[in-house]
Amino acid sequence: MSHKPDPSKNVNLTIDGIPVTVPEGTRILEAAKKVNINIPVLCEHPDLCKRALCRICVVECDGRGKLVAACANDVWEGVNIVTINQRLVYIRKTIIEMILANHPQDCLNCIRNQNCELQSLAQKYGIVSSSFDNEMEEHQPVIECDTIVRDMAKCVKCARCVEACQEVQTIRAINTSRRSHEYEISTPYKQPLKDVSCVFCGKCASVCPVGAIYGHDQTAEVQKAINDSGIKTIAQVSSALTPALEKELCLAAGAVTTGKMITAIKLLGFDKVYDAAVTANIANSEIIREVQARKNEAERAQLQGLLSMQGLLSRPLISGCSEGVTRFINQFYHDLTDDLTGVKSPRYIFSNLLKKEYADKEGLELSNVTSVSFVPCIAQKYTEESDKTDLALSAAELARMIKLAGIVIENLPEEQFSQMSRSLESRLLVSNDSLNLNLQSQDNSLKKVTVRSYAQARNILEAILKNEYDTQWVEILSCSGGSCSR
């Protein structure tokens, strides 16, 4: 019978000769971190379960020849662990060289150059080339949509993406297939992601250690629009993007203010930079109105004895932060498709309402205005409708443009958001603080639940289908791990 660890008990051991005391059930990797020893990892990820596939993290225990994966094994009383010696370095170098023998090694052309866990490991172990023959299989990068690119030639088969998709998001669009040297990561029948259950949340890209799955870079398309003198380019950005931008630019917290970000975007050549809070407020207020209308309708029906309250409570409105949420409901909860909100995303509102307003004011054809929404999470880049004059860029893409332009954002003066015309402003009432207060009070009076993964969403939706959950509004945030502040 396996022993269940008791975290209230302590375990004493040594790591590289240093005494350590940790709770029972602590993994070797975590115990080593406690004394500032960083054992190298590749397949391990702090947000995912242990898989122990790559064996980079092997250590020796009690001087025995047997190697133990530090990411997957707990410490035990009295064990002496060695994390570094000649033999372990040789083993790790050999594993890295074997991976590189099946890798394109085109780091300079890779989107993850200088931000790649395999490249860092190769550098750490002084590997400049593989001593094994390169046996790389032919694969071409596949642009799956505006959100995701898959370049399986670079896959190190760590299966992080599979676990993220299957266990965290419960979508199961990608899986492992075949065995041994034919082992690979694939979609069912190798179909494009759009033809399988993928909801383009980007979770797989956020955990991939290399450039095998990543957010589609559309900076060249935006730059083309900016460089075209016949095209005006307008942007919307939220203040909530600044922490992600700091992270992407490796700057300290607080180095990028909203005002500096606006100045940087204008320096990149954008004609106007609007506050994304405007369209977010419009979308939110419309959803609240929709929920309120349903609530009123339900109360009226109940008064007339047309429906039982139990029946009504099972039909909350469903909204989401991305179009992937609609895809999720359509695929997995067909019975709830009528309960999806009809309100469009802030990005859609920007490209249809504000862009039109701007084009009218400037006397331009709508096709001569490109709107760009800077979004906190790559899930929000996904759209069913492909319109090349409406683009969304992530914080990583904005950071790339800023770096390429040589802009030192932390030294910039601060500018204000562009103002929309008074007529539009008064029509939308967005500058009126009372709208926000009104929205907040209505929001608070409604029964609302917000979930931050598709796994959580499933739990709520299953309960709703069984009439076991009482709410009027389900908000699904498909979060891929970006800087979403909601």
Ligand code: SF4
């Ligand atoms: S984008 Fe999301 S749903 Fe699609 S494969 Fe990646 S993790 Fe799965």
Ligand code: SF4
């Ligand atoms: S695509 Fe990335 S995350 Fe998935 S197995 Fe390959 S290297 Fe790992």
Ligand code: FES
């Ligand atoms: S990091 Fe431990 S086996 Fe991969």
